[in-house]
Amino acid sequence: MTILFKPDETYRGDYTYRNSDAAILRFPFPFPEDSYMYSVNIEPHVRGGFTPVYNNPIDVDEHYIAECRDRAITLERDPGRYAALPHMMTAQWDSIELLMECLSSDYPELFSLHKDGDRWTWINRPLGIEQSFTFGKEDTLPCEPFEYITRQIQGDFAILDQRNGSLYLDAGMVTAQADWSLQFDVGMDFMEWHGPVPLAHQAGVFERALKYLLMLRQGQPMRRLNWTMTVNPRLDTSPETYPEWGPDRTTLTLDNIGRKLHLRVELQTLWRLPRSNAILFPLRGYLASLDELVRVPKWGRRLHRVLSTLPRELAEYKGLVRFLPTALEYLSTYDDGAPTTSGC
Ligand code: HEM
Numbered sequence: 061m062t063i064l065f066k067p068d069e070t071y072r073g074d075y076t077y078r079n080s081d082a083a084i085l086r087f088p089f090p091f092p093e094d095s096y097m098y099s100v101n102i103e104p105h106v107r108g109g110f111t112p113v114y115n116n117p118i119d120v121d122e123h124y125i126a127e128c129r130d131r132a133i134t135l136e137r138d139p140g141r142y143a144a145l146p147h148m149m150t151a152q153w154d155s156i157e158l159l160m161e162c163l164s165s166d167y168p169e170l171f172s173l174h175k176d177g178d179r180w181t182w183i184n185r186p187l188g189i190e191q192s193f194t195f196g197k198e199d200t201l202p203c204e205p206f207e208y209i210t211r212q213i214q215g216d217f218a219i220l221d222q223r224n225g226s227l228y229l230d231a232g233m234v235t236a237q238a239d240w241s242l243q244f245d246v247g248m249d250f251m252e253w254h255g256p257v258p259l260a261h262q263a264g265v266f267e268r269a270l271k272y273l274l275m276l277r278q279g280q281p282m283r284r285l286n287w288t289m290t291v292n293p294r295l296d297t298s299p300e301t302y303p304e305w306g307p308d309r310t311t312l313t314l315d316n317i318g319r320k321l322h323l324r325v326e327l328q329t330l331w332r333l334p335r336s337n338a339i340l341f342p343l344r345g346y347l348a349s350l351d352e353l354v355r356v357p358k359w360g361r362r363l364h365r366v367l368s369t370l371p372r373e374l375a376e377y378k379g380l381v382r383f384l385p386t387a388l389e390y391l392s393t394y395d396d397g398a399p400t401t402s403g404c
Contacts (some may be wrong), residue, residue: 077123148219159213218235257377
């Protein structure tokens with residue numbers, strides 16, 4: 061399959077990011093029901109499913125080049141968006157191996173990996189990169205291995221170290237997050253970094269999810285979807301840059317909300333790593349404007365129902381309160397009251 065990249069689109073400034081018709085149809089719409097509540101929504105990350113985004117374990121789409129460029133801009137402004145504690149070097153090499161192997165086997169026209177013992181050559185055609193290096197020797201790459209490979213893949217990444225019956229956020233490449241800070245969370249454990257999330261702790265969601273993850277097995281990755289909403293197609297909605305994007309929430313009107321408000325879905329996958337026993341956690345984001353989403357009638361209808369019944373605590377935590385009434389007014393036009401079936 062040939063991917064038609066859109067190398068010039070932007071996620072800041074003039075915000076020229078748009079989805080093609082094909083990209084709208086492959087959007088991982090995250091609501092199988094007319095209402096939403098946190099749950100342990102973890103399932104095996106196998107190929108195929110309700111969205112083509114699941115066809116390959118690491119998804120590459122038309123936004124690839126533009127998204128890698130946006131990451132480079134954010135890192136240039138704030139190198140602290142990448143962090144790895146010193147004991148994570150084995151996990152870094154585990155990660156580069158896993159990611160290069162996935163990409164080169166699923167997208168051979170875009171990526172190649174040649175191995176001659178420890179001497180590896182990586183070719184990334186869309187970004188025009190050819191790099192030979194020695195696996196396990198940091199000084200043969202231009203930067204640390206985890207930074208090197210995550211600069212070349214869409215989405216954010218974390219690596220969790222497993223010890224003391226918990227998971228610790230000990231490495232990350234985080235330039236496209238929904239308002240959380242790697243610099244603040246680095247070194248925290250699973251319960252600590254999830255501290256601010258409302259309702260889920262009391263419902264036992266995190267306790268059960270952690271138990272499950274501690275048993276994760278190599279070769280059997282898992283996945284879950286998470287979502288929020290973002291004004292403008294902006295990837296860098298970090299607390300560090302809040303003054304740049306926070307005020308945008310006050311700019312929405314009935315006339316512009318269809319174009320400006322985006323559903324932001326994260327496909328989160330979890331992979332046990334072979335040597336370090338750590339867990340690689342890619343968080344791949346997908347953005348679609350309300351105008352784009354309502355072109356699929358059942359999505360417009362369902363989004364209206366989900367948002368109108370969303371618990372207040374979740375709306376507050378996700379930062380939706382200020383514009384929710386306008387979003388509901390816009391979406392109500394697309395909800396004809398027809399019954400919906402379960403599934404996306
Ligand atoms: C939110 C990280 C796995 C459920 C968050 C936040 C972070 C995070 C940083 C934002 C917290 C804040 O407000 O500061 C991670 C990492 C994971 C992981 C690194 C890798 C193990 C999971 C799993 C679940 C989960 C397996 C399954 C239930 C949630 C939920 C939220 C959340 C429900 C609130 C999201 C929202 O309403 O937008 N996570 N998480 N997380 N996480 Fe996780």
